[in-house]
Amino acid sequence: MALDRATFEALVPSRFITFTFPNPISGQLLRVAVLDSPTPATDSPRVAAMLVPHHREHDWIFSTLDGHLQLLLSSPSISRLILAGDLPAADHCSPVIYNRSVNADTESYLVKLQGNLMPLLLALSPKSFAENGSLEIPFLSYDDNVIGSVIVEKCVGSCVGEMLVEDVEIESTESKREFRRRLRFKRMPNLIQTEVSIVPAVGSGGIGEVEFRLDLGVLVHPYLAPMAASLCLICSYIEERIRTGFTPKALCVGVGGGALLSFLQTQLGFEVFGVEADEIVLSVAERYFGLEVGETIRVFVGDGIEVIEKIGCRVMERNLGSFGVHEVENPCFMNDINQCGTKFDVIMVDLDSSDVCNGVSAPPLDFVQRSVLLSARSALCKLGIFVINVIPPNRSFHEMLIHEFREVFHELYEIDVGNGENYVLIATVSPIDSTLSGSENAFLVKLKRSISGAYMDSIRKI
Template identity: 55%
Template structure:
């Protein structure tokens, strides 16, 4: 059934309204184009900014471009835009066999033709207030990333996170030393509810030694996880926060204690595996969805061990109930351990002991809040106080933050300054993430050279530039 659209529908901005429809393709007979119109949930001025974007060819089925949640994130990554119009080839939602995507080296002539033909449509989809000073120009935004090729190797659904996918990708990376581009293979975990946010990313290598890298391509060979290096942009900065308490950790090691980390959010478990295998931590991870943990073990190399503990449960509830103020044991029904006994540490201590570091990598469940990470409820005062109560005397809390909202960041900073002794920040450098570090005590180490084996080990596995970029936020 074909439905006619009333142009009057688009004369004003309607916060969070999302409409999609198809039109004939003026460049290809008998073909259709999908058009999506999304209005920002944030109130706009009397002179709204409208922008358009063409979906990269052959990526029409990618959740980034085919779902409402992906469109919201595209809108939020375009500051000041009140209405975003997306146009791309109509796609078949019944995806059967996985398709290997390869980026076009040059833009097709059809795209230029389509841009010209689409200008009247973009104007017709613009609000009336945009015409106060004559006929406006609707800017065309370009979607760019470092993706060269990709293939989905697994799709499933978790009871809480919903649909998710695992994909192997080839990307272009620039060497810090000489600025030259090189190819690199990685494995990613993404959720449909927030498709533009990569939940986990690890290096992968061919499963056979009989290969020539230059001749390999995605989908042509089986790859295996390589967990020696953290490639997800904000994970290395989060680990770099340990330099603030490296003297304390070294003293604990010298006394025969193993440093302990609580990681809220597991995803593929790259951070957990790195802390355990490269820095010899005892790690407890908490994730609400058992299916996510299954995927982490099957595709991302997360392994059970004597010093790796995985708890299934809501991370925020877990922190509140684990705090000394709560009379609760983690084997209760609200958060259960995946394997019997893993909620206890091997030395016989109850799980309610103190952690040297709490690392928070949780994303918001609703992208319309304008904040991708952490969830809004995590920065509430009672949650922060519960987390603080789980830290050792010189422990720190390291949290990944992704938010274009200045008001949310101000709230986060204010609550941390009220409840913690000192506050630090690391700019990840990708224009999206930054890491906030809160210390339970003002007595943290100065940033610089340390004559201890733990700091030297940390420097050998994490770029020292991240440690040097830690800045204190004044109280």
């Protein structure tokens, strides 16, 4: 059926249309996807285009509405974003290996393709775009640090939906090659849920050439090291706990691949409890990301907000009991909150909003409720801290978050992750003794040995 050009004359918020079109150079079919911004258009709409990187046609970033929407939202001034790329193969039994190839022939082809696609792009532009006399349609580039990738596993969780585990090689400023294992969800494909370091099991080689093994001794996900760095604020307290025979306890809400849980236990000696909404995610964490559930790392399936509220309630009542946690088949997963025992020294939260229409943001708005924050404070020891990964979608969200935390906690600190997106917010139950927080002790030495001291130095009171 022929596509009516008039269909594209008006901007329709969130409208998404895909079709095939002959490649003007090779004659093979291209997949063309047109998405209008969810926000109302201005009087002078802007149109942009993007070519899908070769061999990444199947990647959810480029092949799904949610991925396309996140690409559009990363350029707020764009009213319509048009993607064009090779048509994904209908059936691919063997893993598709992507290797970035940038050479003179590739550059020449891409420049030629951009020029040849311009008549199509103009035909797909809103009528008001041409009426304003602006016929310039820029090609946006998708810049990430992936040199090569291959999908290791795809599966479906009851809460998060489709997810994938992939091995990637990333750009490195050092002489040695760097490889990562990543977990991504289809509902927000541009967001890396978990990332851990991997190295060739034997010898050397690249993606798709050799087997890899996990290297869990370092936190490579951008905001996890800053979250761990927050512990330097209470390092003297933790050292005293350890010296007197107590094992420090952490509650991690949002497990993902479990990199933070594993690090806290293996590198810092914590007893760790994790809460994850999806049992399949926990299974993936054990199978592919080295999460070892046992006596020192225990996890259970449940809603993070409900769990924090009910832990706080039970702690206040001094009568812990089981509640609303899903029964699960894996005996390593807890189904009774009684196993958490006493209060926690630190609660760490890593939850993102599942509403892709607002772009990537964290935490979910429901998390910033007085009842949740009060429960978190109740579940912490007197010198405990509450640590949360934050991706503010706008300034008003940031201001609201800070206001709500100030109403409940004694002091607030933050660490700028340095990626222009995340920051780590740290809230304390009691005042921090600045003369003791940074004093050298065995725990602080261990912490500095495990993560960059730059994150500790960048902690600032707000």
